[in-house]
Amino acid sequence: MLRLISFGLLALVAYLPMAQANPAIASKTVILVRHAEKADQGRDPSLNDAGKLRAQALVESLGDTPLSLAISTQFKRTQETLTPLIIARGIPLVVIDAGRDMDKHIATIADKVMAQQGNVIIAGHSNTVPLIIKALRGPEIPQLREDEYDNLFILSLPQDGASSLIKTQYGATSGNTQ
Helix, strand or coil, rough: CCCCCHHHHHHEEEEEHHHHCCCCCEEEEEEEEEEEECCCCCCCCCHHHHHHHHHHHHHHHHHCCCCEEEEEEECCHHHHHHHHHHHCCCCEECCCCCCCHHHHHHHHHHEEEEEEEEEHHHEEEECCHHHHHHHHHCCCCCCCCCCCEEEEEEEECCCCCEEEEEEECCCCCCCCCC
């Protein structure tokens, strides 16, 4: 399996412990991923084999990055993407129902992140990851393609000043896998 770990991800692993030790550097880092590859059946499919491998790759890619909370939707694919990380780290999972009101869903996630002390990881969907980044004072990014599963976004939220976003990849590169 080809694994891509960019300079940005390596920098994150080195940066986060410093930020945790010195709150003046950054108050919070949010890591966002789209759920991993899903099976093709039903409204609430589980991860397929490639998705399970990607979920495990998330654990390996984040190394010792400090995390205090994981957030997902009620759908199996987002929860299963975070499950290996949750088990490995012993961090809690908060499930935020996507519901029918997208604005409310995004605002609820943003509120939960801002109320949390420490760094947070979020598994969302192709249409929600960009909206969550924007709601957390990050830049606008385009909606993710249906075949994009390998993006890992690192959003730094300093106590003062502008946020910054690093886009990197993890696991095997995305292709035509659904």
